[in-house]
Amino acid sequence: MAPFPLSRAQRPEGAAGGKAKQLPPARTSSRQPCERVAAAPGFRVRVAAVAEGGAGAARLGDTMALRWWWWRWCGAPSRRAPALGSLPRLRPPGPGCRSPPPPAPGAAVCHFTQRSSTFSFPKICNIFWRCSKTASDEKYQDPFQLGRKDLKNLYEDIKKELLVSTVELKEMCDYYFDGKGKAFRPMIVVLMARACNIHHNNSREVQASQRSVAIIAEMIHTASLVHDDVIDDANSRRGKMTVNQIWGERKAVLAGDFILSAASLALARIGNTTIISVLTQVIEDLVRGEFLQLGSKENENERFAHYLEKTFKKTASLIANSCKAVSILGCPDPKVHEIAYQYGKNVGIAFQLIDDVLDFTSCADHLGKPAAADLKLGLATGPVLFACRQFPEMNAMIMRRFSKPGDVERARKYVLQSDGVQQTTYLAQRYCHEATREISKLRPSPEREALIQLTEMVLMRDK
């Protein structure tokens, strides 16, 4: 039983006035367990009218999410958290996590983290067997298997771009390209490339330039991680120490610069000015996103928009623009470019929302990086912002960025007592549905189905 959608009778008239649009019928395949929560009858949400692509589409992260925010807290009269008893029965995290937090009644342990299978590159079959139980194998394939051939040598090729003679510096730069990351972004890029190529002229081949985009995207992402870890003074990532922790902040700055310069050179070599512009925009968005993260908003309503904008710039922009880039290389139709961009953007935002949820619900060992990291950085993410509506006493903590001793613990407790995690997860679902809706406009293909599968994987990951 879904906790939050109001039935039509309860929903105040005109609260979300204008062109409220019924969602397209939820996909009926049992591949999507989350639909039980999503498709409550009578539930209406205004789907974002997607305007132009590019930076404008990120404008405060979609009308969809903002309307949801408003409807949830302002349109519904005197609405507090649903009675605890009405929350869905949530199962505790699976055996993969060594010391799971005890799930109190109504505690916001994500329904979707019950699967313990890791999401790592080599181990792929488990998740998909469970997700694809009722589907025929030939139609629904594991995205990672589909993309495996293209990405097999991805990390080797990246290392070739980073030729540097000094052993120490080579170690530094190769540190994150050991193939143990999730390879999520290159996977999406390669699958999108094929899906667009097939849509255009039934060709399943990935062009060399499209593969370059995957490489460049991963390098840009990694360079920004290295610098972010310096800026945030982080000491672990992907289950191991950060570059700055091992070699020092200064060399980490240099390593990040180097990876970025290698990415820029590879980009210049593609020789296509449109692609160069699209991916250079990502570099700017990453930096602006980090700036946004350093700042904060006083007004509660501004805060959520600010959070979505930061999420777009820091996470979704890279995926959206890489998808757009490969679609431009594969197909001349601007509608396809927009589809690719919107898919990437929605998946990217969902990915980050789940990341923010996992920061509360998962434990450090399993995540590969410290948990409650966002609070310790002073960041008020989705779960916190939602919880704050139920517990206004959190406002003061948010404004001082959880800097007082005990703030982090208190905030964490509030979040776990509230429905912040569920709300954020639900929002991520909406974004995944939007991504699915967009990508479904392309010609059917195994890659298109894999991209749809991928949105589910985003929702169901636990690290």
Place this chain on the structure above:
Amino acid sequence: MSHLCSCSKTASDEKYQDPFQLGRKDLKNLYEDIKKELLVSTVELKEMCDYYFDGKGKAFRPMIVVLMARACNIHHNNSREVQASQRSVAIIAEMIHTASLVHDDVIDDANSRRGKMTVNQIWGERKAVLAGDFILSAASLALARIGNTTIISVLTQVIEDLVRGEFLQLGSKENENERFAHYLEKTFKKTASLIANSCKAVSILGCPDPKVHEIAYQYGKNVGIAFQLIDDVLDFTSCADHLGKPAAADLKLGLATGPVLFACRQFPEMNAMIMRRFSKPGDVERARKYVLQSDGVQQTTYLAQRYCHEATREISKLRPSPEREALIQLTEMVLMRDK
């Protein structure tokens, strides 16, 4: 600039003009235009990014770029106009240069530059990293907007060279003979590559002849190396207030520059200090004394002269113009500067 005019006493005024006057019009709004590229809403971050674009730097690099642009345009078709794209190259080059300074100051933990505190000193290392990233990303966007893939490749090469140059600086060579080659390579990558490739970029935009591109590149490379050699000399001969940054800074960073490498030939006892990067207490002072006792400074200055002559030789292949003469003047300014 007055002491420069006194150097050209025997030349007629109309032939030999002050390079900075010639380029002034083009560069008048350079720093304003750079700031426009760096639109950022937060006051603090805007302050950080605009910090070095206050117009008080030497504007040496943009000057060369703009003069080279005109010299090439005139050589090609007698046009004295600077194209918009060529002016963009000047802006981009200055932004790339500044972004690398901001990061270098973090990497070197420097606390003053251009007569004032560094970005990392005022706002902290972390925000300085971000500011450097931001300026570089703005430069990359401006570069992408030029829409010419050759230019994009040429200037992106600079970005890589700057980083590789900093890597070279962090490393060191055991063999004395290798050391000097290593020093020149680092000097090229850290300083000369930007000037050489910006000159090449504007020549490509202004003239289709590959010989002209090579002339521009060689001029920029030789002037750039000379510029750095003199910089390394000034680190020994000038005092901190005048320089705008601490003197003997290179030794304190553990760097063995031209004067040191030459001095080492006369005083082999410097070898050990070089190998340990002047890390023992008293090393910096001892090394400095050795250098000033040796002919290291003169040798390095002489080498810089040779590079300037090479630059002059190259640029003289272009059609005569006030800009060409100004570029020749500029090589003399490089040799005679004291800060």
